[in-house]
Amino acid sequence: MTLYSRFAAHIDAALDALVAGGALPADLDRRNVTVEPPRDTSHGDLATNAAMVLAKPAKSNPRTLAEKIADELRRLDEVAAVEIAGPGFINLRLTDDTWRAELSAIRDAGGDYGRSQRGHGTRVNVEYVSANPTGPMHMGHCRGAVVGDALAALLEFAGYDVTREYYVNDAGGQVDVLARSAHLRYREALGEAVGEIPEGLYPGDYLVPVGRALADEFGDRYATAPESEWLVLFRTRAVAAMMALIKADLALLGIHHAVFASEAELQAAGKPEAAEQWLRERGLVYDGVLDAPKGEVPDDWEPVELPLFRSTQFGDDQDRPIKKSNGQWTYFGADLAYHFQKAQAADELIDIWGADHAGTVKRIVAAVAALTENKTRFDIKLVQMVRLLRAGEPVKMSKRAGNFVTLADVVREVGKDVVRFTMLTRRADAQMDFDFAKVVEASKDNPVFYVQYAHARIASLHRRAAEAGIDATSPDLSRLDTEELALVKLAAQFPRIVETAAAAREPHRIAFYLYDLAAAFHSLWNVGNDRPDRRFLVVEDPASSAARLLLADGCAQIIRNGLSIVGVEAVSEM
Template sequence: MSLYTRFAAHLDAALDDLALAGVLPEGLDRRNVTVEPPRDASHGDLATNAAMVLAKSAKANPRQLAEALAAELRKVGGVEDVSVAGPGFINLKLADDAWRDELARIEAAGDDYGRSASGAGLTVNIEYVSANPTGPMHMGHCRGAVVGDALASLLEFAGHEVIREYYVNDAGGQVDVLARSAHLRYREALGEDIGAIPEGLYPGDYLVPVGRALAAEYGDRFVEAPEAEWLATFRSRAVAAMLVMIREDLALLGIHHDLFSSEAELQAAGKPEAAEKWLREHDLVYDGVLEAPKGETPEDWEPVELPLFRSTKFGDDQDRPIKKSNGQWTYFGADLAYHFQKAQTADQLIDIWGADHAGTVKRIVAAVAALTDGKTRFDVKLVQMVRLLRGGEPVKMSKRAGNFVTLADVVREVGKDVVRFTMLTRRSDAQMDFDFAKVVEASKDNPVFYVQYAHARIASVHRRAAEAGIEGGEADLSLLGTDELALVKLAAQFPRVVETAASAREPHRIAFYLYDLAAAFHAQWNVGNDRPDRRFLVVEDAAATRARLFLAARIGQIIRNGLRIMGVEAVSEMN
């Protein structure tokens, strides 16, 4: 239980006492009552909006209710002062020992400090990456992969059961193009001069090994054969080879999915038909005619009756077809069936999509609301593209890939940890530049370095203390001063950051918090540059050193816990 959770419990008890005394009515809705750090640290250590939130329902004056509640909170152990501000905000200042006690709790919890039970009993399915199986991972996939994987770890840390899923889009026309591209490389492997790759086929060299494998397996059997005889075989072999490559690329980032769900298998199993049947039974699909396209109507347009999903019932601007006029499923129809399947095994669904899919969010959210009767929380997180630079100049494309920079090349150049941390240094829906020079820069402006450096400094001071014979022994935390306890106050926010980040589905909040914590630690460290007696290691003062080492170790623990959520290693040395 975090410090904020404990004081929320104290607040609940105080509200119960006011209800028993007749100051408050019984059974008020307290869901919007919060206990959090005040925006201005000079106001105190904790703040609550309880009086402001409950006053209207209680038919009470907010200020008077706040005064009554403040009187109850003054009775809580560890509270040094309670004040009422403005129309009814309540600020609490805690005694220094409350923060020293929190340091001990961080030590006791260790790797579990910040872990929450807020998601206990909930299963969340997170679908992320889901790139078409037509080639290696490129940097366009990287950001969504990291965001999805970090979010999965964050939700697990917050108590959820998490299913990591990759949806393999292997039923569309793009995999037929892949099969034709593989056939070209198959002929090349058998000695044919294929010349330049025709426009419309995948040009990357990554299909050369696929062609060789097919040549070794089938010889010249399919060189002159009509497409109908080899397309399905080449498609399945090529997709399988691409998935092996995709898994290997993702593994370089430390990403492993629990499920790889096939769109082709989903359709073969009749899942779209089952979803349509269910929707018709609930009057959510009907046969209708789409409106003519807005603007100038094409000459070849004619009204066609199609099965339409009533997405306008759920906030969409028009009803959407789930089948094409040729009877094939639309992308929306197939996605609808896929989400119907996922909702059978999870309480909550999350999709991580590229920002280019923003136009389809409303309709799929409507579909999930319909399919689950609004009972399944469903979030779509949009991820903007990443612009690759080197010293401010755009990076040239990869010859091997054909027309993009591969994820593997980037990870091998700068390292997994740099890539993962950098991808979480901005909101996922904000544009991002990834400059190869800046992401490895040893400066405060590089969050990756700054956080890692804080952890390395902590490890270093412990090594030097051990060499000086000071490491170990009882730490007298009463020797920690005001500035040092301010660092504890920031450290104690970690559990709350975990819960709010998990609730908002925003793993970048962990990166932001770690940067702030590292900055505060570096600032405290730098005090010793001007005041040798304030250094973390003062050989002449073993007692003060042990107290500060205890503090530093706890900051290091939180950095490790946060980096673990992000999938980043906490280094102990930096060259």
Template sequence: MTLYARFADHIDAILSALEAEGSLAAGVERKGVAVEPPRDPSHGDLATNAAMVLAKKAGTNPRALADLIKPKLEALDEVESVEVAGPGFINIRLKAAVWADELRAFLKGGADYGRSTMGKGVCVNVEYVSANPTGPMHMGHCRGAVVGDALASLLQYAGHDVIREYYVNDAGGQVDVLARSAHLRYREALGEEIGEIPEGLYPGDYLKPVGEQLAAEHGDAFVGKPESEWLVLFRKTAVAAMMEMIRADLALLGIHHDVFSSEAEVQAAKKPEAAEAALRARSLVYDGMLEAPKGETPEDWEPVELPLFRSTDYGDDQDRPIRKSDGSWTYFGADMAYHFQKAQNADQLIDIWGADHAGTVKRIKAAVAALTEGKVPFDVKLVQMVRLLRGGEPVKMSKRAGNFVTLADVVNEVGKDVVRFTMLTRKADAQMDFDFAKVVEASKDNPVFYVQYAHARICSLHRRAKEAGIDVSGTADLSLLDADELALVKLGAQFPRVVEGAASAHEPHRIAFYLHDLASALHAQWNKGNDDPARRFLLPDQPELTRARLELASGIGQIIKNGLAIMGVEAAEEMH
């Protein structure tokens, strides 16, 4: 059990004891009671808001309740002192031995230090990327891919069962365009001069191998033939080739999905009909007229009766059509059915979408709430686009791709770890610049380098100790660590809290932020040795102190490694 969880249990036990004594009203709801680091470290090591949260519910004064809690905290072996501050905050200072034990816990826990059982095995389906299968992955997809994959890892680390899912949009008009583009490349592979790619088709060279494959398999059987004879075949072949390319691109980032769901298969399995029937049975779908478009009404607009989902019952701005006037499914109708399918295999759903889909969040949340009768929580995380720069100047588009920069080109230039870490250095809904020059810069202004360098520095210590002939075997006397060194342990001990908080909020960027803070503290401690040789980690004439400081460094290094693993980033042992 981690330090903060242990003290949360202590507070809970103290409150129960006060109830048993009659000093606190029985049965008071304790939700909101927290144990956390104080905002100002000079106030102590831990703080609790227990008195502030419970006093009003218990019909007492926060300060008076805090004064009842204080002596029971002071009686704990781990506690050095307790102070009641302001209107009733409780600040706790712990004995130095507690932090020595916590440092040993870092190393004993190893790769599992910070791992939580908070998720209790609840199954979460995280759907991310889900790019249209019309070409290679580009940098517009990259950020959502990294955020989704890191979130899935974070949730697993916090005790959830996780399904990583990719939704293949292979039933819309864009895949028909893909098939027509492949047919053009098929004719080119057979020797036809096709000239400029017509407007409306995909221009990238990545479709040339698809055309060559189709030419090798079918010869000229589909040259000059009506579209009805080849469209389905070419669509199937082209989508399969694009998905193979997309999987390979994602693998460059270390991303592998558990499930690939096909929109075409969802529709073939009559899932939209099943969703509609389920909603009609509860009068949540009705046949009605759409409102006229706001503003100036188009001349060709006519009111048409359509099946409408009562999304306004669930907070949406208007009811939404699930079918078009020709009876085919709207994108919303198909998407609704797909989410219904996911909800039958998971306890919670999370979607990672581009910010350009913000307008559809309300309606699909409404649909999930209706179809699951509110039993399956559903969260949508919106991810802003990334602007690519090189030395501050916009990056030119890729000729091979046609009109965008491919993810593969970026990963091959700067590396998987740089891409993944950088994508998590800002909140997902904040704009981001990705400057090729800056993300590989060896400076403290580059968070990727700064965190990796901290781990590499730590790894270098054992090598240097061996080279210097310093005996670091045996048990370290951690009582030799001073207050500044213990401050590093205190920051490291926050890692389990950060994991749980990030998992609860579905915000994997919090891990990156925390690692940067921890790396900064490590570098600051390291740099003290530049000004004062006695502050160095390695002191050949003081093996006992060296052993203690090496254990401190190793513990911090383990936490950095664990955090990077959640992000899908390797912990560098050397920097070149």
């Protein structure tokens, strides 16, 4: 039990005592009672809103109730002072020994410090990347890949049972285009001069090896054969080749999915039909006619009866077709069935989507609500695109021309750690610039460098302490003063950050916190530049050095724990 969870239990016990004494009703809902650091550190170490939350249902004055709660909390040995602020917030100041004990707790817990059971084993399916299998990963896919993978790791650290899933869109027209593009490269591999790639086919050179493989396997058997003889075969081979390429690209980022769900297999198994039938039986799919398009109506438009999902019953602005007029499934119809399949094996679903899909959020949220009868939590995290820069100038690229910037090229140029951490230095729904020069800059303005440098500094400190013969196995922590304990207070927030980030589904909070912790450590370190007695390692004062070494170790441990969540290495040398 970490400090924040322990004080949550203390407050709960204080409320129990008031219930036992008749000062509070027994049936109050305490779920919104919080324990957190006050926004202004001058107000104390911890703050609780217990009196503010419970006063109204308890039919009490908030400040009067706060006084009663404060009287209970003053009995605790860990509490130095309790103050009531404003209309009823309760601020606590803890004893210095409490913070010293928390530093020892960080050391004892090691890699498990901050790990939580908040999730209680809840099964969560996190689906991310899911790029069409028509080419290698490019930087347009990178941010969603990192956000999804870091979120999955965060939820695991917080006690959830997580499945990482990739949805392979291998049933749409784009994979037929891929097959035709591969056939062109196949003919090229057989010696045919194909000339300029025709409009409508994928022009990238990444299909050249696919064409060669097909030529090696089939010879000239399909060179002049009609499309009906090779389309399905070439589509299968090309999709498999693209997925192998995509998996290799993701592996460069340290990303590995447990499940690859095929849209083609989903449809072959009749899952969309099953979902439609399930919804029809509940009156949620009906045959109807869509309204004419808003604005100028095309000359060839005519009303057609289609199976429509009643998404307006779940907050959407219109009912949505699940099939086209030719009987094929709409994208929405296929996605509806896919989410129905996912929900069978999960308690909660999370999708990581590009911001360009924002317009389809309402309908799929409505579908999941209907298909799970509102029993499955479903979150969609929208991720904004990344603008690539070199020394401040935009990097021009065109996916259609086949000269886009691949994820593999970027990782090889700047490194996995730089890419992953940088993608979490903004909220996922905020615009981001990725400047190749700035992300490798060795400065405070480069978050990944600044955090890794803090860990490397502490590793160097350890080496120098060992050379000086300083024994830090049983340090006297009373040597740590108020300025040094302030760093412990920040370090002790890590378990709370993990829980709040997991609850909000926002892994960037871990990166933000690590930067703040690294900045506080560097600031304390730099005090020693002007005051040699304040250095972390003072050979003439081994007792203080041993205590400060444990303080540094605590910061290093939390940096390691946090970086493991975001998928970045905690380096020992830079």
